[in-house]
Amino acid sequence: GLNLTDIQGDILIGMKKNKELFFFFTIVNSTLFRSQLGSGILPLITPTSQLLAVDTQPTTAVNVAFSQRGLNALGITDDLGDSSFANGQIDNVATILGDETSNWEPVFAGSGIHGVFLLASDTIDNVNATLSQVQNLLNGSITEVYSLQGQARPGDEQGHEHFGFMDGISNPAITGFSTPLPGQQVLDLGLFLLGESGDPVVSRPAWTKDGSFMAFRQLQQRVPEFNKFLVDNALSNPNLTADQNAELLGARMMGRWKSGAPVDLTPIVDDPVLAADPQRNNDFNYTHSGFDIDTDQTHCPFSAHLRKTNPRAGLTPEDTANHIIRAGIPYGPEVTDAESAANVSSTDPTLERGLAFVTYQSDIANGFAFLQQFWANNANFPGAKATPPGVDPIIGTDGLGQADVSRNPSGLDPNDSTKIITIDQDFVVSRGGEYFFSPSLSAIQNTLAL
Numbered sequence: 380g381l382n383l384t385d386i387q388g389d390i391l392i393g394m395k396k397n398k399e400l401f402f403f404f405t406i407v408n409s410t411l412f413r414s415q416l417g418s419g420i421l422p423l424i425t426p427t428s429q430l431l432a433v434d435t436q437p438t439t440a441v442n443v444a445f446s447q448r449g450l451n452a453l454g455i456t457d458d459l460g461d462s463s464f465a466n467g468q469i470d471n472v473a474t475i476l477g478d479e480t481s482n483w484e485p486v487f488a489g490s491g492i493h494g495v496f497l498l499a500s501d502t503i504d505n506v507n508a509t510l511s512q513v514q515n516l517l518n519g520s521i522t523e524v525y526s527l528q529g530q531a532r533p534g535d536e537q538g539h540e541h542f543g544f545m546d547g548i549s550n551p552a553i554t555g556f557s558t559p560l561p562g563q564q565v566l567d568l569g570l571f572l573l574g575e576s577g578d579p580v581v582s583r584p585a586w587t588k589d590g591s592f593m594a595f596r597q598l599q600q601r602v603p604e605f606n607k608f609l610v611d612n613a614l615s616n617p618n619l620t621a622d623q624n625a626e627l628l629g630a631r632m633m634g635r636w637k638s639g640a641p642v643d644l645t646p647i648v649d650d651p652v653l654a655a656d657p658q659r660n661n662d663f664n665y666t667h668s669g670f671d672i673d674t675d676q677t678h679c680p681f682s683a684h685l686r687k688t689n690p691r692a693g694l695t696p697e698d699t700a701n702h703i704i705r706a707g708i709p710y711g712p713e714v715t716d717a718e719s720a721a722n723v724s725s726t727d728p729t730l731e732r733g734l735a736f737v738t739y740q741s742d743i744a745n746g747f748a749f750l751q752q753f754w755a756n757n758a759n760f761p762g763a764k765a766t767p768p769g770v771d772p773i774i775g776t777d778g779l780g781q782a783d784v785s786r787n788p789s790g791l792d793p794n795d796s797t798k799i800i801t802i803d804q805d806f807v808v809s810r811g812g813e814y815f816f817s818p819s820l821s822a823i824q825n826t827l828a829l
């Protein structure tokens with residue numbers, strides 16, 4: 380069976396804490412780092428098994444992952460079998476991800492990021508205490524290059540990302556690990572863990588087994604602009620108020636209502652009871668009886684973020700190769716009154732907000748990068764439609780790394796699916812990121828540590 384004591388906890392189930400620090404570091408003394416890694420750091424690393432039950436969860440969960448440059452710094456010369464990882468995220472920047480490099484935090488475009496510690500707890504004080512412990516143990520062998528403090532949103536917004544939508548509902552079920560909820564696709568473990576059944580790469584170094592590639596992205600969200608766009612372009616259902624018509628447009632761009640209820644099941648009005656029911660809130664696949672899935676967008680637009688990034692029965696046969704596990708957390712403060720009054724995001728860097736986006740997969744080009752390039756950024760996906768769907772209205776760009784490309788999704792208006800609503804601005808701005816390898820605990824012990 381699967382050795383859950385050997386797999387870092389964030390990969391299959393996430394850290395399950397409200398504060399999570401991403402601490403990016405450079406290794407300045409490889410020998411010292413490697414000698415401290417096994418004896419000092421390894422006991423702090425939180426495996427999956429510890430996160431499964433509340434009473435075994437540590438006060439602060441710790442995971443660690445390395446970039447290719449980090450492995451190089453440790454003297455590990457093995458080829459992990461993933462060219463996206465080997466070349467780094469900057470190599471994917473324009474043509475594959477459609478980012479504008481000018482929006483990247485310079486640190487992500489540089490060569491200093493060797494690894495990242497993920498430190499998660501209920502309070503920032505706990506996180507900082509564990510960070511000090513890690514730094515003391517590492518005794519000057521690393522230096523900080525960057526950090527991003529993730530935090531769940533306050534009060535009723537907990538679990539919702541900054542646009543207001545409930546997140547973390549649809550993740551895949553995994554053969555040999557999880558029991559599927561209704562509607563949840565069951566996928567091979569090897570799509571997420573190297574060396575397991577279904578890993579598309581057959582020969583990898585043995586020590587990489589049960590590790591996973593992590594794609595990290597700092598995705599800024601322009602919340603006041605998003606809200607203004609919804610109001611300015613509100614739909615015109617005569618049975619709804621102006622606010623509800625604005626809300627409806629947002630739900631159709633997303634594929635879920637803010638509550639989390641899928642628009643495929645409840646297309647015109649929200650249903651918070653459905654949203655909160657795990658037996659039902661993922662139990663849809665865009666088919667309906669007497670309904671032509673290739674032309675009918677009355678339930679869910681082809682371009683909706685949810686449908687773009689997981690077309691479910693919209694592809695025949697259903698896709699089994701291009702899936703990710705999502706484990707991100709919001710970062711940054713709530714929108715201020717001044718920002719909402721002006722309908723503009725502040726340029727004050729301390730007010731930047733967004734998603735510390737984290738995905739796990741065994742093959743980055745089939746996982747995160749595939750979803751972004753071939754689905755989200757592709758105006759003709761899903762194909763063979765009467766009206767081209769347009770790019771993903773939340774995260775799509777034209778794939779050329781150009782500023783403010785206009786995006787022209789059809790299908791957002793349930794009463795006129797040919798109507799195009801032009802989106803002439805980016806609500807999500809990539810501030811960059813990196814690809815990492817999150818090794819098993821035994822790989823840390825036997826291969827990475829000295």
Ligand code: N7H
Nearest residue numbers: 540544545546547548549598685688689734750751774807
């Ligand atoms: Fe997305 N959002 O709040 O708008 N995403 N996403 N995502 N996303 C999902 O069903 C969001 C991004 C996927 O299985 C939900 O759990 C935001 C990227 C996938 O049906 C919400 C950002 C990529 C799914 C958001 C962002 C993806 C998904 C619904 C950026 C990949 C599951 C909650 C700031 C390239 C699809 C849920 C399925 C769902 C949001 C980015 C992929 C609310 C704000 C870059 C695969």
